[in-house]
Amino acid sequence: MDLTPDLPASHVGPTPGFQASKVVIVAGKGGVGKTTVAATLGLAAADSDQSVLFLEVDGTGALSSALGVPEPGPEPSPVPHDPRRLRLAAIRPQEALTGYLGEHGLQRLTGRLLRTGMLDLVATATPGIRDLVVLGRIRQLAERDPADLVVVDAPAAGHAISFLRTPADVLDMVRDGPILRQAHLAADFLADSRLCSVSLVTLPQVTPIRELIETAYAIEEDLGVALGPVILNAVEPGLGDPPEELVGDPVAEALVAADRWIRARIEAETRHSADLLEDLALPLLRLPRTDLPPDDPRALASLAALLASQLRVAP
Amino acid sequence: MTGTTSTSQPRERTVTGSSTGLDELVLSRKVIVCLGSGGVGKTTVSASLARRAATLGRRAVVITVDPARRLGDAMGLESGSLGPEPRLIGHTGPGELWATMLDPRATFDRVVAEHSPDPATRARITSNNFYRNLAEGLSGTQEYLATEELFALQDDPRFDLVVVDTPPSGNAMDVLDAPGRLVRLFDNRVYRLLTGRTSGPVKVVTRAAHRFVRLVASAVGAGVVDDAIEFFTLFEDLEAGFRARASTVREILSGDLAAFVLVASPRRDTVREAEQLLDGLEERRLHPDALVVNLLHPDPSIPLTPEQLEEALDRPGAEALRRLHRRARAERLATGELISRLPPQSRLVRIPILPDDVHDSSGLDHVTRCLGGAYPATPSP
Numbered sequence: 099m100d101l102t103p104d105l106p107a108s109h110v111g112p113t114p115g116f117q118a119s120k121v122v123i124v125a126g127k128g129g130v131g132k133t134t135v136a137a138t139l140g141l142a143a144a145d146s147d148q149s150v151l152f153l154e155v156d157g158t159g160a161l162s163s164a165l166g167v168p169e170p171g172p173e174p175s176p177v178p179h180d181p182r183r184l185r186l187a188a189i190r191p192q193e194a195l196t197g198y199l200g201e202h203g204l205q206r207l208t209g210r211l212l213r214t215g216m217l218d219l220v221a222t223a224t225p226g227i228r229d230l231v232v233l234g235r236i237r238q239l240a241e242r243d244p245a246d247l248v249v250v251d252a253p254a255a256g257h258a259i260s261f262l263r264t265p266a267d268v269l270d271m272v273r274d275g276p277i278l279r280q281a282h283l284a285a286d287f288l289a290d291s292r293l294c295s296v297s298l299v300t301l302p303q304v305t306p307i308r309e310l311i312e313t314a315y316a317i318e319e320d321l322g323v324a325l326g327p328v329i330l331n332a333v334e335p336g337l338g339d340p341p342e343e344l345v346g347d348p349v350a351e352a353l354v355a356a357d358r359w360i361r362a363r364i365e366a367e368t369r370h371s372a373d374l375l376e377d378l379a380l381p382l383l384r385l386p387r388t389d390l391p392p393d394d395p396r397a398l399a400s401l402a403a404l405l406a407s408q409l410r411v412a413p
Numbered sequence: 414m415t416g417t418t419s420t421s422q423p424r425e426r427t428v429t430g431s432s433t434g435l436d437e438l439v440l441s442r443k444v445i446v447c448l449g450s451g452g453v454g455k456t457t458v459s460a461s462l463a464r465r466a467a468t469l470g471r472r473a474v475v476i477t478v479d480p481a482r483r484l485g486d487a488m489g490l491e492s493g494s495l496g497p498e499p500r501l502i503g504h505t506g507p508g509e510l511w512a513t514m515l516d517p518r519a520t521f522d523r524v525v526a527e528h529s530p531d532p533a534t535r536a537r538i539t540s541n542n543f544y545r546n547l548a549e550g551l552s553g554t555q556e557y558l559a560t561e562e563l564f565a566l567q568d569d570p571r572f573d574l575v576v577v578d579t580p581p582s583g584n585a586m587d588v589l590d591a592p593g594r595l596v597r598l599f600d601n602r603v604y605r606l607l608t609g610r611t612s613g614p615v616k617v618v619t620r621a622a623h624r625f626v627r628l629v630a631s632a633v634g635a636g637v638v639d640d641a642i643e644f645f646t647l648f649e650d651l652e653a654g655f656r657a658r659a660s661t662v663r664e665i666l667s668g669d670l671a672a673f674v675l676v677a678s679p680r681r682d683t684v685r686e687a688e689q690l691l692d693g694l695e696e697r698r699l700h701p702d703a704l705v706v707n708l709l710h711p712d713p714s715i716p717l718t719p720e721q722l723e724e725a726l727d728r729p730g731a732e733a734l735r736r737l738h739r740r741a742r743a744e745r746l747a748t749g750e751l752i753s754r755l756p757p758q759s760r761l762v763r764i765p766i767l768p769d770d771v772h773d774s775s776g777l778d779h780v781t782r783c784l785g786g787a788y789p790a791t792p793s794p
Contacts, residue, residue, distance in 0.1 A: 129452010129683070160682075202632035207625070216629060219641060224633045225546050271542070275634025303770035341730025348716060349725045355713035356734035362768035370770070389739055 119295040121240045122326055125252040125259065125313075126299035130306055131331040131385075133160040134398070135299045136251040138385065139329075141402035142409060143247045144183040151245035152177065152186040155232050156253040162186055164398070174243070179395070187239065194231040195221060202276065225271050226281070229264035233284040240293060259313055259321070262288060262296065266321055291324035299329045300374075302367035307374045314378055327381040330371055334363045335386045383408050434762055434786030435674070435703055439466035439473070439574060442672045442702075444567050444665060446577045448694075449676030450686035454707040454764075454780070458676045459578035460488055460512070461780040466574050467508035468781070474499050474511035474571075476562055477578040488512060488777065499566070511572065513562075520558040521548040523565075528654035534647055542636070543644035555580050556590075560662045567665065672702035677751065679709055679744035684751050691754060703760040705784070706748055711765050712741035762786075 124136040140150040151174055154161040162170040166178045170188035177184035195217060196208045204211065211217045221228055232253075240248050253261050265288060268281035288294055296317055300310040310328065317323050337360055341353035375382060383405060390397035438445065439462055447462070449455040456477055463475035477495075488502055497516035501509060522539055529535035538544050547554060559577060566575045630638040665671055673694060677687035687704075694700055714722050714734055726735055752761060764783040767776060 127451060129450070129678075199629075199632050204628060204632055207628065210625070211629070214625075216625070220629060220633055220637075222543070222547060222641075224637050225542070227633065271545075272634070273636070275636065276632060277634050277637065305770060337730075337732050339730055341728060341734075349721050349728065352713040352717055352721075353725055353728060353731055353734050355711075356737045357730060358733075359711060359713070359768055360733035360736060366769035389736065389743065 118326065119291060119293055119324065120246070121236065121248040121250060121294045123250040123252050123262070123294065123296045124299060124329075125262070125296055127306065127309060130299050130301050132299045133164055133251050134401070135297075135329050135331055135385065136161055136249050137164045137398055138401045138405050139297070140177075140184060140247070140249045141179060141398055142405040143249075144180045145402060145406040146409070147183070148246040149183045149244065150185070151239065151243050151248045152184070153236060153239065153248060153250045154186065154188045155236070155250060157188075157190055159188075161251040162188060166395070179398070185245070189232050189235045191221075191228040191232055192217070194235045195228065198227075198231045198234065198280075224277055226264035226268045227277065229261050230268065230277065230280045230284050232261075233265065233287065234280060237283065237287040240287075259317055262317060262321055262323060289322045295324040295326040297326040297329060299331055302330050302333050302371050304370055307370050311374065311377050314380065325380055327383045328374070328378065330374070330382055330384045332387040333371075333384045334360065334367055336364060337361060435462065435705075435760060435784050436465070436469060436786065438672050438674075438702055438760070439463075439471065440469055442574065443670035444563060444575050444577070445672045445674055446563075446579060446666065447674045447676055448579055448690050448701075450683055450690075453676050453678040453683055453687075455676045456578050457777065457780050458674070458705050458707060458764075458784070459576050461777060461784050462674065463512070463574070463576040464510055464777065464781045465784050466576075467503070467510035468505050468785075470506055470508040471573045472507075472509040472511070472571060473574040473576060474513060474566055474569075475576040475578065476513050476515060476559070476566065488774075499569075499571070513566075515555065515559055515562055517555050517558045518548050520562050521554075524558075524561050524655075524658075525651065528651040530650045534650060538644065538647050538651075541644045541647070542640040547644075560666075561658070564658065564662050564665070667697075667699060673699060674703045674705060675701040676705045676707060677748070678707050679748045681747045684747045687751055688754070691751070700756045701759050703762060704752065704755055705762045705764060706752075707764045707780075708766040709744055709763055710737055710740040712737055714738045 122139065124132055124139065126132040126135075136152070140152050143150050152161060152165065154170055159170070162168075165184075165186060167175060167186045169175075170186055172187060172189065172193055174185035174187040176182075177186050196211065199205075199211065199217075199220070200208060211220070236248070236250060265281045265285035268277060269285060272278045272281065298310050298314060298317075300306045314325060314328070318325055337357065340357050340361075342350060343354050344350035371382070371384075385401050385405065388397045388401065445459075445462055447455050447459045449458075459475050459477065463473040466473035494500075495512055495514040497513060497519045499511045499513040502512050503510050521544075525538050525544075526535050529538065548558075556579065559579065563575055563577050566572055626638055627635075675687055675690055675694075677683055691701065714725065714737070717725060722738070725731055726738075755761065762784055764780055767779060770776065
């Protein structure tokens with residue numbers, strides 16, 4: 099199968115690699131294939147001999163199951179695809195929160211915090227603390243870990259950026275205390291473009307693209323977080339010559355109906371992604387629709403090779 | 414809604430050509446809750462169900478809790494024109510279509526106002542920081558507030574039917590559990606200690622608890638803990654009202670006038686999430702009244718015999734047919750088990766994907782027609 103999307107050359111923007119920052123947070127709304135893209139991105143980097151640390155932060159286990167890591171823990175464990183270069187760790191908000199409280203003199207009370215429900219109280223009472231401790235843990239790992247690239251599969255949320263917005267919200271809301279310090283640290287980490295960038299994932303359809311454009315502006319302008327390439331996922335690959343039309347031949351009719359449908363889809367997608375390029379001055383990477391289930395290792399490997407080739411042609 | 418009758422026998426079911434679709438459901442129920450994971454078209458299905466009800470003469474309102482503007486987009490409205498106050502979108506004969514967007518803060522403020530004993534308590538609660546976090550941050554609050562909004566709308570004489578588009582939350586069952594969870598928050602031992610509402614040797618326990626609380630305050634900030642204590646003290650007067658409301662909402666959702674519509678797309682990962690939703694319903698002794706499998710690829714090879722298909726795939730220009738045939742087959746495989754798990758009284762509706770995204774009224778018409786029972790054999794591009 100031809101996996102290369104057939105798109106006009108003018109639509110292919112410049113594509114700098116992901117090496118601009120050590121941490122890449124892959125974000126997007128539910129259903130756009132964010133987890134597949136995060137996995138693909140790490141595999142592509144490993145193809146170019148980079149060492150990669152995947153961070154799963156949403157607690158659904160989607161990334162670890164896509165990568166075949168059976169029981170991810172807080173410490174990095176090897177990923178079967180390429181155990182030498184790829185590792186994965188899971189950050190769970192509750193663990194990160196007890197870890198944080200432990201570091202702040204409460205280590206002997208952790209059990210009691212959990213038992214009495216105090217942890218729930220702290221999590222509810224403290225603005226954004228779950229997101230802040232998770233961001234704090236990401237920052238810690240990014241600073242300590244020897245990996246060349248840290249790929250974060252952002253939490254699946256109604257809105258792609260609620261997680262990224264938390265430090266700014268807390269800075270607005272809290273006047274003093276340890277949480278303010280945490281918020282400053284997290285905000286500085288997100289705003290340091292050498293350390294951290296965000297890559298947004300979307301589908302080549304109207305509504306997801308419109309949402310992506312709004313999100314991109316909010317991230318860059320309101321939050322001062324650097325944006326990496328936008329990834330357009332599940333792009334319908336191009337077609338060769340159309341089938342011959344023969345009136346009254348059911349075989350030809352089926353071929354023509356299918357051909358028209360796919361071409362109409364390609365046309366619509368091309369139109370919508372042209373809108374995206376017009377509205378956003380960001381490099382665009384495309385991943386084709388593969389027709390393989392997302393957890394099929396062949397799907398990930400072929401997507402990674404394709405992404406790696408798009409990254410290599412970059413200036 | 415009645416308790417679940419679990420079925421173990423997989424059945425082959427055909428709805429193609431069915432003339433009823435979900436009409437009976439939108440005509441007979443007062444509340445329809447759409448459940449499904451992100452990206453399956455749940456908002457579009459919710460809006461279309463309300464539209465279908467309006468076409469059949471009911472006064473229907475759809476409430477979306479998605480913070481993005483999908484519903485407005487799907488209904489062909491200008492971005493941002495939907496607000497917390499229900500808006501009349503259109504009418505056919507006696508039928509009316511209304512839409513509204515959940516504004517968590519506004520809803521919570523309204524509920525607090527309703528249950529507050531006096532304006533001063535209300536003002537102190539709504540300006541409390543803990544309350545602000547609760548209204549905007551706590552996971553499950555949006556879902557809880559969606560049910561509050563549902564309660565208000567089903568009681569509103571302007572509407573015969575309320576369709577709820579649930580948030581794409583981490584925990585899919587949040588919309589059912591959220592009212593109970595908020596009530597459980599008040600049952601928490603620490604809160605009781607903080608507000609001194611405890612039986613037994615009060616003084617000793619509260620003193621120990623307060624020492625513990627001060628320790629925690631040193632790690633997260635003293636203001637945080639003070640705000641929480643103030644909130645729970647103030648909220649004591651409102652608690653009974655909230656508890657009563659939570660059980661009323663639970664009764665509505667498990668009653669005969671409510672229906673659950675499970676929305677799924679035919680991908681393996683989203684089907685898995687739909688199966689988890691089904692598990693969640695069964696655990697609560699509920700069942701889906703309908704399953705909507707959305708975004709199915711058309712398969713133009715269906716009219717062909719196996720020999721003709723083989724011949725077709727050998728001809729030049731067969732790539733498109735090969736793709737659609739392969740996709741449709743994968744989709745049948747992915748959804749087979751989910752469909753076979755449906756209880757016998759549940760309806761099944763299939764909606765084919767269009768070459769272009771559903772983002773205008775013609776796309777919405779397509780989904781509405783399918784929900785009404787029409788399934789185009791070969792959807793035209």
